[in-house]
Amino acid sequence: MKKITVNRNLFDWEENITINEIIKKMNYSSKMFIVKVNGELIRSFEYGTKVVPKNAKINVIHLVSGG
């Protein structure tokens, strides 16, 4: 089974899995993120269309208000 790494979590890779689907798996409480796939910044408009390759290293940074 091919895997993807999201922060420190390992998930099974699925064909045509998008950033939005990965974010959903992470159960975040709100919806502002920085996403990098294999070091490349992914912009918000690509979250629904950008397909994640197998063995990808994904970083999702959850941004919450307050400061």
Add this chain to the structure above:
Amino acid sequence: MNQKETQFFSKHDPKILPKVRKATVGIAGVGGLGSTIAVSLARVGIGKLIIADFDKIEISNLNRQQYFTDQIGKPKVIALLENLKKINPFSEYQVHQITLNEKNIPVIYKDVDIIVEAFDKAAMKKMLIETWITNFPDKPIIAASGVAGYGRNEILHTRKVDNLYICGDEETELQEGMSPMAPRVGIVANMQANLVLDLLLKGI
């Protein structure tokens, strides 16, 4: 250095002082995070701080921001400039009363060694981080996420993703109508300021 300046820095490590004095650090937003970061970095003696914020001081800001009752109504950057000069008159402070956006960020902060993200709103944090990564991929950005509430020291952390560093708990949402509280937002602000030193002084 004149005599007063020499005395100001007399307790600082002479090995690191020249690097600190040569550094330029940007701070984006000077609310609870940014005003605290600026005060710490001024005390440390960072050579030049470039600071921007559009906002004016309200009395409700004083629960956590480094301003005083006689500064209410003033632009935050102007009040902060007064306060920083009182703390350390030997550094240089460049302030901009402006709403930061994708266009002016690369201009205002083009000469910094490191930028520190210190906004309140998540959407602004995202805008700054994405603008920075796109324009200056080789320069570090130190952001904060998850500073609200109180207690729970143990879940505060720093995470590195390439040249992006995130300080905070990355989860605690701001409650409607409530501001962060001085201790926890102050801790995270100083985690960011502490990390500035770590990155500037790497290899010393």
